[in-house]
Amino acid sequence: MSIKKSPIIENLRKIQMIELLSKEKRLDGRSLTDFRPITIKVGVIQKSNGSAEVSIGNTKVVAGVKVETGTPFPDTPNQGLLVVNAEFLPFSSALIEPGPPDEDAIEVSRVVDRGIRESQMIDLNALVIEPGKLVYCVFVDISILNMDGNIFDAAFLSAVSALLTTSFEKKVVKEDGNIAVQICKLPTRCIPISVTSIIIGDSILVDPTEEEESVQDSRLTLTFNDYGYLCAGQKGGSMGMSREQLFKIVDISKAKAEELRIFVKKVIENAQV
Amino acid sequence: MLHGSEIIMVLVRTKVLPGDLLHDSYQGQPPPHTYKLGNKLLSLKVGLVEIEGKEVKLIPLAGPYIPRVNDFVIGKIIDFDAFSWDVDINSIYTAHLPAQDVFGRDFSPQTHSLTSQFKVGDILAAKIISYDRTKDPVLTVRDHGLGKIVNGEPVKLSPSKIPRLIGKKGSMAKIIESKTKTKLIIGQNGVIIVQGPSEGIVLAAKAIRLIEEKAHLPSLTNMINELLTREGG
Amino acid sequence: MGKLIDENGIRLDGRRWDELRPIKIEIGVIKNADGSAYIEFGRNKIIAAVYGPREAHPKHLALPDRAIVRCRYHMAPFSTEERKSPQPSRREIEISLVLRRAMESAIFLEEYPRSIIDVFVEVLQSDGGSRCASITAVSAALADSGISMRDLIVGCAVGKIDGQIVLDLSDHEDKEGEGDMPVAYMPNLDKIVLLQFDGIFSEEEFKKAIDLAILGNKKVYEILKRALIEKYFGTVDEK
Structure with a gap:
């Protein structure tokens, strides 16, 4: 599915929005750096190895993880595989046109993929059955159910939450040489968190709605690991941003990522009780 | 004084x-x-x-041709329907020549056949009578020196360099015409029709290519003179 | 001492931390196109060509108040170590997207309503930093086509190897290093128009990397300027 863009920006709304923003207010009453209410439900798809449904405001996505076996890439014989794929479902917005994933869906997949991969969240070295021949493949499929802005963070949160609650049947060679099957948790090391902000005029807005995104100048998605290090990033939007704006977004996002991580940890702990 | x-x-x-x-x-x-x-x-x-x-x-020194009202342009008929011809004027937008402009006010698609006047592929000299950002340019051929061009060789030059080809008060174009024994019909849209003996056409086209390459140099006039004297004999 | 930088601070290909690979830019290499450019950036060999602005086909693509931009970034099957399938990969589709956005921030789209600008990028040989080399070639091709642009765009990556922030990663440094950050920049307007990164950067390292990328981009800008001036005004500086 691909997004049919609505190219006509409502000038009136943009003027209104900029005026509100100059008073550090948003149309929905949030402060510029607030996220909308977030809910995370894990284990929603029983047939998957791990799953999570995430809502940020009206944006809703569901991610499912499947762990299967396959052959490793020739240049990484000692690593399992991670494959991330995202799709906009046709009912997720009036602007969606049926068809194969277009550049927007591909961008979401690749940004989520890089954030998880570069943070080294999954210990891919622990997913080898026979080096060079057989490894575990972790497929993360993200379905976007309803679009109301900030698809990147919703997709990322759902992928991470699903991975944190993934368990799979691991084949273990016993002392007697026989193979036993054991239910294992996916070996994860950290909880990477992505934070997306947009720039409108001189204002920086965290967690933009669809409405806000439609008048954005530029967008930035940053992913942080547990230690507050940046591990992936992607600029969007069709206007430039200054070095100062960029650094300000880094500071804001870093703090937001900390908050979100605590929230995710709590959700996962509760789920496992 | x-x-x-x-x-x-x-x-x-x-x-x-x-x-x-x-x-x-x-x-x-x-x-x-x-x-x-x-x-x-x-x-x-x-x-x-x-x-x-x-x-x-x-x-x-480069750039597409943006139509302007009153520009003299040279175009090619690329299509027609019952009421107008579509003309490629080397621009972003296709121009239209209304049939009424050619057949007059009593034009009727039942009695007049557009192909009796201009066919697809014909080259026209025309003037832009209207154009704005929302509408394609409209042409007229009802003026002196406008209409179908029946002989000559079309040569292209970046539209932004046309003023250099014309020169101050037409000086550059006059030099080329007299030394190559040709006539230049210069469209402001970057299309030039060179008419005359074939050797002259070849040399004039060479001069136009030189303008394309050296338009930025103040010594352009000298270089053109040199070329035409050297090769024109 | 690490494996990519020796004890004297010299990288495997002989460069220091703040040095670019050799860059060569040639303007107007594809005669049929309205504008074109060829760039060699290290071992990258890339052609960018522009057609348009032209009438949008199909017509429903057109916008009433500005031009739309289409971009195709493509890698030749022989451009990589192992043959690359000619089908566009997800990576190529994503790069097409980020290149297009970078261009949209520079092109004066409002000047060409109802039209389309097609930009084609073909990577004949790839090396590290190919999207940065591409955007530089694209901006050269756009300037060559005479399409109105608010500023030129230049691109150059930074990265982290052996724990150090260095300029312009080679293919090998990209693969073996700890992080890569392509950055494209409009030098006169002082705006970043393309930014992606992966790898681990502390906040301090990130800021240092951005500043180094801007510095490197200013160097690329000088080379791009020289290429355009040479093409349009000749090498001789006439008074």
């Missing part, structure tokens, strides 16, 4: 690239091929800029 003291403004031509600063506090609307950022005036093109006091004039 001139009396008294005279201040001679020296015209300075500077090479500019997109994004170059032309003026740091420019008042009023930005001149063509420039834009304003606050009060700063910046270039949109590769070109030459002439700054004379408050006057800023940017001459681009």
